[in-house]
Amino acid sequence: MIIDPALLPDQSVTNYPDPFRAAVAGRSRKRLGTAAGLKNFGVNLTTLSPGSQSALRHWHSRQDEFIYVVQGQLVLVTEAGEHPMTAGMMAAFPAGEANGHHLVNRSAAPAVYLEIGDRTAQDRVDYPDHDLVAQSGPNGGWQFTHRNGAPYSSD
Template identity: 45%
Template sequence: MPKIDIAKVPERRGSDYPAPYAEPVNARVRQALGHAGGLTDVGVNLVHLPPGSWSSQRHWHTREEEFVYVLAGELTLLTNAGEQLLRAGDCAAFPRNVPDGHHMINRAEETAVYLDIGTRHADDTCNYSDIDLHLEPEPADYSHKDGTSYP
């Protein structure tokens, strides 16, 4: 496999969450390195998270597993157990179908950089722990927890 030229991998800013849930994630910048390398079963994202930004809304997956490895900076990981500080060289893993929502917040003064690695499953459901948001595989669109669509 040839070397991936990270400078040529498009940057994706923010998220596709419906309002008002997108706001804390708006400054997040991701580059889909796995996709750029032709991977289809595993996602690998290089993420830059500026101060005050969130990695995502707190969530967990039924079929997908996630792993994060902090390359630079400092992040606060939030789960049902509370808060843990992650610094460069630290990592965390999130097994599938464990209803313990997670996300990270950059409360430091410098941009944090991390790798977000995870499996990809077309039949995955994503559950959001703290908000009225849900993502089913079919149709692959956000809804309220009662199943009604967002406008």
Template identity: 50%
Template sequence: MSAEKRELPLAVEAAAVPPRTKPSNYPEPFYSRMLKREKRALGDQFGLKNFGVNLTRLRPGGESALLHRHSKQDEFVYIIEGQPTLITDVGEIELTPGMCAGFPAAGVAHQLVNRTDRDVVYLEIGDRSPGDTGTYPADDIEARLGADGRWLFTRKDGTPY
């Protein structure tokens, strides 16, 4: 492909990528829990379709997501700065810069929480498997990835939000 036909960049400064304008796709009462989270969709800058990469910042008291697991999606996080707590349905562990964690599809439910007084910055990587669903053991919510790539949320009894 010639340089004049390429519209996507070859490289970017990650911190210069604008943050997502909407902090979460969750409906209330869960949306407001994500207000201390800022994601920069790095993979989208390059037109990546098979997986996503986010540079995420959690301010003190912030959560990466609700405690969740995916049916088909694998996820991976790499801590750049700060000390988040990795919460799972089998225990907790404090993470430090340079540590990473991976979550195979249908594995343990997980989330990161910033219990410190300093920001946490990490990379999160996940695939975009069609037909994925999300389950949330601690909250009355379920998610299904629609054909358009958007998450559809219901209560556990199936009623929509």
């Protein structure tokens, strides 16, 4: 199947609970994997506007992640610190490694990257900088809770 990303809609929605939604303002995705009908892994062409970030810093218990910078300049923030990334550079995050990470666009121009991740069920996402945990549900959705297990509401 051939996919022209220019024909796909930009999606800027987030599953994060209200207190965290502003963190990803300025992020938009074209869901290439979904458009192709992929079932086992997702592929997104993601654009970060200047000053925006990809996600809250996080790591997955069961899902692998891979990123490839297509255009622009990004800063990868991990447990080891900050790492500048430019077009052609890649990073990978194996499942189960407690290496919280995210991308930040500190440049004056939009940056574009491919994000690829598998869709392994029963994944848990930990957010080391926040009182937040996400657990994947049986139907692919996410349940967000505080670290103590209390669900997030509009608090």
